[in-house]
Amino acid sequence: MPVFWLVLILLALAVAGYFIGRIRAVNSVGGDSRVLHSLPVYYGASAAISVLVPAMGLLAIWLLAQPILVERSVSGMIPSSLIPDGANLNLVMADVRRVAEGLNVAVQQGAISNEQARTLRAETSDIRAVLGQVGVALGQEVRPEVLRAAQSYRNLSASGALAMTVTVLALAMVGLGVSIRISHGQFRARNVVERVILLLLMAAASLAILTTIGIVFSMLFESINFFRLHSVSDFFFGATWAPNFRGDSDLSILPLLWGTLYISFIALLVAVPIGLFAAIFLSEYAGPKTRAIAKPLLEILAGIPTIVYGLFALLTVGPLLVSLFGQSGTLGVNWMSGATSVLTAGAVMGIMLVPFVSSLSDDIINAVPQSIRDGSLGLGATPSETIRNVVIPAALPGIVGAILLAASRAIGETMIVVMGAGAIAKFSLSPFDSMTTITTRIVSQLTGDGDFSSPETLVAFALGLTLFVLTLGLNVLALVIVRKYREQYE
Incomplete structure (x- = not known):
């Protein structure tokens, strides 16, 4: 049946x-x-x-x-x-x-x-x-x-x-x-029903924890198999990423980690100012009608699929940057030779992160007690001075937590990087160069006809485990900061 x-x-x-x-x-x-x-x-x-x-x-x-x-x-x-x-x-x-x-x-x-x-x-x-x-x-x-x-x-x-x-x-x-x-x-039917519902709720809550544990162990065991075949020191301290599927591959995470952090840093440079200023406007200056319209429109950005952002980076932002910084561009410089670059992916990723920063920061700023604002205004401070000297410092721990959560989201992004940043693993300070990230390499190493027992395939699990530890650390740090803030004002 x-x-x-x-x-x-x-x-x-x-x-x-x-x-x-x-x-x-x-x-x-x-x-x-x-x-x-x-x-x-x-x-x-x-x-x-x-x-x-x-x-x-x-x-x-x-x-x-x-x-x-x-x-x-x-x-x-x-x-x-x-x-x-x-x-x-x-x-x-x-x-x-x-x-x-x-x-x-x-x-x-x-x-x-x-x-x-x-x-x-x-x-x-x-x-x-x-x-x-x-x-x-x-x-x-x-x-x-x-x-x-x-x-x-x-x-x-x-x-x-x-x-x-x-x-x-x-x-x-x-x-x-x-x-x-x-x-x-x-x-006693009510006691039985409530006890069963409580057990079901506990099981549902435990499911997320067990899933996380399962993910960690699945990556951990394959990572152990990888480190049996490849040097640990070369993976964490090497300077070259060059998998060739023929043995003697250089599989160092450092070039990938550099590209990941560089692109995420540029994304935060775009998302944090825009998102924070939007949050300040919505929470402190916008009226109820404006807020009711502007906030949902801003949060629509969070619902757009990342592949759409990737196409936007490839077809719009990349050519626009080439027209500005390319050899025949408006500025007459030759800094950017192709549409794929760190700046392209970082800028589009920053746009994607704006609603994360603005929505979380807006909620945190609104959580600051109104009595603090009233006290500042009663002492003769202007609204802008109250925001700058009272509200923002009071909400700063929560805002930092929101930024860290956005950073962990940026580190785990894949499609925007694939289509906007290129596939070259290297060390470079120029934001106009093509680079790649850990997530894109994980996808690349697990696709194709490679032998699953080879180091070039198993390295994807070591990369995934490293990325998991990195994002988990950022999330835990953000939650600790936000919790301290909430305990202070609730």
Whole structure:
């Protein structure tokens, strides 16, 4: 049974349990709901939770665990001759999954029977013709070992899906029966419902933490594999980035880190003054009508996809800068030879960061107590002097936190850099030169046909881990500063 229909059945059982549990609880006290320990809605919600939560939890765990267990079982059927080294096992398993999917489609479309799919042999049947009828393209001949593994993969997946359906529905029915049985006047349904909701909220809050831990460990293990193949000192203290996928590559993070920080610095030079001045205007000078119009329009910039900013950098800002600083430009200088440069990417990225700085700074400035402003104005200071000497110093810790958050956003940007800054990793002080960043190199190293076990591919995880630590440090520092500010005035 497809998962979609299984979920619909569970929802239908939960709805049925809601009404049955509610009606049974009311009937148990002779129809007088005032005698019930809890409101009738809680008895219905308790029944629905008893049906839905355990079954959906088991379904989620099953869907996550079954592919892992099936692949682990099937991978043992792959002979070592097809995988001379561990790096090619994923490629072989991809062929296994593709053939298994093709067999499923062929059975569904009637090209072959279910029995033929189980007994089909690569030595005596044209498996490519069968799969070609259902639109499954293969790059090479299907080996007998791959076909047998695909048939086993298909059979195990089908058996697992059947067992999942039966087990999940059985658990839902058990939950329905138990909830109906305990739905009586003295049952503390409200306590149960609130306790379950609290556990669900705790699980939702823990999910983000567990996801972060999973991301860190996934990058950490691959980074360890990288440092087993490449020198740690060269990665952190080398001066050249030159991956050639042929051995003896120079894989130093310093040129990439320099480009990342340089572009981010220029972006902050653009975003901080504009965003801070916009925040001051919106919070201190703009009227309610102007603020109601200007702030949403300003925050629209945050919703524009970064690829659009990248196109804007490539087609508009880059040629504009070349027309100013190029050899035949308005200024008559030859500082910029192409549209891709640090200045191009930094300027466009700064525009993208304006709403981050302005919105956060606006909220922080508005959090400064009005009594401080009134005291300054009462002593004879002008509004501008109050803003300059009282409001901004009071809001400065929060503003610094907002700037650090914007900096971490700039460090992690990819598409604007790809299209606006170029792909050259080098040390240079000129903002008119092309450079690249850590994020663009991560994308570059993980795309293509490179060997996943090579240092040139694994270096992407070391770069990602370094970038994660850098942005995490900035975020933690920003949150600490903002928290101290809020504790001072709240």
